[in-house]
Amino acid sequence: MSQIISEKRPGQRSSDVWIGLVLLAVGGAAAWMASGFDDASRPYPLALSVLMMLLGAVLSARALLGGGEDQSFTQQARILLPAAAVLGFWILALSNGLGYVVPTFAMEFAFMWLCGIRGPGRAALYAGLVTGVSYAIFVGLLDVRLPASHLPWLF
Amino acid sequence: MDLILLGFSTLTAPLVLLTLVIGVVAGMIVGSIPGINDNIAFAVFIPFSFSMPPEQALALMVGVYCAAATGGAIPAIMIKVPGTASSLLTALDGNAMARKGAAGKALSIALTSSVVGGILSSIVLLLFAPSLAQVALRFGYVENFALAILGLSSVVGLLRGAVIKGAIAAVIGLLVANVGFSPVTGFPRYTFDNVNLIEGIPFVPLLVGLFGVAAMLELMVDIVKERHAGTKPSGLPEIGSMRLPGKLIRRLLPIWGGSAAIGNLIGMLPGAGMLMAIFLAYDQAARRFRRRFEGKPGEAEWGEGVPEGIAAPEAANNAVTASSMVPLLSLGIPGNSTSALFIGALAIHGMVPGPLLFTQHGHIAWMIIVAFLAANLIMWPIAYGVIKTVSQTIFAIPKQAMVGVIALLCLMGAYSDGANVFNMWVAVVAGIVAYSMRLAGIPLGPAILGLVLGPQLEASLANSLSISQGNWLVFFDPVSHPISAGMMLVSLALWIVPMLMSRRERASAK
Numbered sequence: 048m049s050q051i052i053s054e055k056r057p058g059q060r061s062s063d064v065w066i067g068l069v070l071l072a073v074g075g076a077a078a079w080m081a082s083g084f085d086d087a088s089r090p091y092p093l094a095l096s097v098l099m100m101l102l103g104a105v106l107s108a109r110a111l112l113g114g115g116e117d118q119s120f121t122q123q124a125r126i127l128l129p130a131a132a133v134l135g136f137w138i139l140a141l142s143n144g145l146g147y148v149v150p151t152f153a154m155e156f157a158f159m160w161l162c163g164i165r166g167p168g169r170a171a172l173y174a175g176l177v178t179g180v181s182y183a184i185f186v187g188l189l190d191v192r193l194p195a196s197h198l199p200w201l202f
Numbered sequence: 203m204d205l206i207l208l209g210f211s212t213l214t215a216p217l218v219l220l221t222l223v224i225g226v227v228a229g230m231i232v233g234s235i236p237g238i239n240d241n242i243a244f245a246v247f248i249p250f251s252f253s254m255p256p257e258q259a260l261a262l263m264v265g266v267y268c269a270a271a272t273g274g275a276i277p278a279i280m281i282k283v284p285g286t287a288s289s290l291l292t293a294l295d296g297n298a299m300a301r302k303g304a305a306g307k308a309l310s311i312a313l314t315s316s317v318v319g320g321i322l323s324s325i326v327l328l329l330f331a332p333s334l335a336q337v338a339l340r341f342g343y344v345e346n347f348a349l350a351i352l353g354l355s356s357v358v359g360l361l362r363g364a365v366i367k368g369a370i371a372a373v374i375g376l377l378v379a380n381v382g383f384s385p386v387t388g389f390p391r392y393t394f395d396n397v398n399l400i401e402g403i404p405f406v407p408l409l410v411g412l413f414g415v416a417a418m419l420e421l422m423v424d425i426v427k428e429r430h431a432g433t434k435p436s437g438l439p440e441i442g443s444m445r446l447p448g449k450l451i452r453r454l455l456p457i458w459g460g461s462a463a464i465g466n467l468i469g470m471l472p473g474a475g476m477l478m479a480i481f482l483a484y485d486q487a488a489r490r491f492r493r494r495f496e497g498k499p500g501e502a503e504w505g506e507g508v509p510e511g512i513a514a515p516e517a518a519n520n521a522v523t524a525s526s527m528v529p530l531l532s533l534g535i536p537g538n539s540t541s542a543l544f545i546g547a548l549a550i551h552g553m554v555p556g557p558l559l560f561t562q563h564g565h566i567a568w569m570i571i572v573a574f575l576a577a578n579l580i581m582w583p584i585a586y587g588v589i590k591t592v593s594q595t596i597f598a599i600p601k602q603a604m605v606g607v608i609a610l611l612c613l614m615g616a617y618s619d620g621a622n623v624f625n626m627w628v629a630v631v632a633g634i635v636a637y638s639m640r641l642a643g644i645p646l647g648p649a650i651l652g653l654v655l656g657p658q659l660e661a662s663l664a665n666s667l668s669i670s671q672g673n674w675l676v677f678f679d680p681v682s683h684p685i686s687a688g689m690m691l692v693s694l695a696l697w698i699v700p701m702l703m704s705r706r707e708r709a710s711a712k
Contacts, residue, residue, distance in 0.1 A: 062642070063642075066642050066644075070370060077377060077392070084391055085389045087384070087387045088384035088386060088387045088391060091380070091664075092391060095376050095377045095380070098373050099370070102369055106366055106367070120638075126426045127422075127423070130419060130609075131634060134609060134613065134630050137613075138613070138623060138630070142623040154609070155606040157606075158422075158606030158609065159606060162422060162425050162426070162601075162602035162603075162605050163425065163426070163602055164600065164602045164603065173603050177606060177610065185618070191614065191618050191621065194623060
C-alpha cells in the first residue's frame, strides 16, 4: 500500500545496492561475534551469518547489474522519525517515574497533531479520552503494574 | 467423537462461551475500523487475555481472529476502505454494489460467504489437525529438521520473483532466533550482556512490534500522504434490505464451495497467507462469471457490483482462518502471520502448539477446534447487529485518532508481558525494522517462520547429526527416514519450481 517504487533516475543507484551492503555489514558483525562462541554453539549462527552476507552480496551485485528496485526511504523517514521519537520519549518518561497519565496524554496529543488533527482543544479532548479510558482498562480492569512513579498524585 | 465432546464441553462452560461471544463482537467491531488489520486486532487483544484462564483466553482469541476477517468487509463495502487486507478485493464489487443502492445485499453476501467459508474451514480443521498431529507424534529429530526446512521453503518458494528477498527474510528470522541461550549447549549468544536477552528476544513484544507497531506506522504514513494529497472521504451509502433471494443463493453456491476449497488448501500451506487465497478465488470467480453471466441483461460488469466478486474473496478469506490453524495445531508451524500470533497467545498460558498440545492439553486443543466452528455459527446474527448499530458510529471516528490508540494498545500490551519496560523497546524496534523490511520489499512471512522455527531447526539439526555421526545425507535417506526424504524433496521443488517459472515468464516476455 505504501510501497513507492520510484523511477530510476540516471546515475541513481538502486536502493537494493544499499540494502545488500547493510546485510553484508550486519552479517559480517554477526559472524565476527559468532566466532567468539564455544565450539558447539558456533557453527549454526556462523553459517547463518555467512549466508546473510552472501545473500546481501548477491542482492547488491544484481542491483548493480541492472536488476533490483529503487525505493525512496527519505519520504517515509520524515514521517516515521517524529513518530519513533514520540514513542521513545513516552517510554523514557514512563520508565523514569513521570507516571502514566502525563506522558500518555502528551504522546496521544503529539500523535493527533502529527496525523493532522488541528485545534489544540479537539486534540486535547481526544488525547484526554484515550488516556483516561486506557488507564481504566489497563490499571483498573487488567490490574497491570505500571512502572514506579515519582508523582503518585498524578497516577 | 469423545474428544470432540471434550472440546465441546470445555467450550460450553458459561464463561468460556461468553468470552467467545465477546471475542466475536470485539473482533467484528475492531475489524470494521479502517486501518486496523486482523494482526493488530489480534495483537491488541493478547494483553486482555493475560489475566484469564487459558480456556477463556483462547476462546476470546478464536472469536477475534474469525470475526476480524469478516468485519473487514463492512468498511470495504460501505466506504471502499478495506478494514483488513483480506477485504481488499471485496471493496471493488462490494462498494460498487453499495453505491448502486444495494449496500444491504452486498453486506449480506459478504457475511453469508464468510460464514459458509468459515464453517467449511472449521470442518477441515476438525478432520485434519488431530490426524496430522498423530502422524507428527512419530517424528524424530531428522523428521523435525526436514519439517522445519519444509515450513521455511513453503513460504520462500511461494514468493514468485522475490526468492532472494524471501531467503533474506528467512535468514534474518533464523539469526534473530539465535539470541539467548543456545538450545544445544546453553551458551549465551548475541545477548550483549543484557539480562533481558538471556532467554532470547521476548516473543510476544516482538510479535506485537512486527505486526501492531509496523501497521501503526504504515497507517500514519498513509494518513500523512492522504493529507498532503487532500483526499476527503465520501458519504455513506444507505444499507437498506439485507435479504438474499433464493435464486442468488443458488447462483453463489458453487462460488462458495470453490472459494472455500481454495482458501482451505492455501490456508493449510505454512506461510502462504490469506492474500494469495483471495486472489486465486477471485480469479476463479471472474472466469466463471465471464463464462456464464457477462453481457446478459441486468448483469453488471466485473468489478462494478457483481455478487461473485464479493462472495469469492469473502468465502476464501474466512476459509483460511481455521485451515491456517491445521499446521499450527498439528505441527507447530503457523499457516499465516495472524495464526503466528496464536503461538504468543498459547505461550502466555504455558502451551506450545504442535502434536504435544493434543496429548498434554487435549481439552484446550479440541476446544480451539470446536470454538472455530461455534464462532462461525454465531457470526451472522452478531455481524447483523454490529452493522445495524455500531458500524455507523465507527465510521465517524477519525482515522487520525486511531494511530495513537493503536500505539498505546500495542506498547502497553508488550509491557504487560512481564511488566517490563524493555519489552516496549523491543516492540518499537521490531516495528521499525518490520516497516523498513516492507519498504525494502523484504517479506515478513519468512522472517516470522524463521523466528518460530529457528530453535527447533538448530536443535534437531544438531541432534540428527549427532545420532548419524555427522552424516548430512541422513535427511535424504529413503530407507530409514522416508518422511524426511520426501519432505526434503518437496522443499527442493518449492525453491526450484518458482525460479524456473519466473525465468520462463521472463523469457516469454522478451
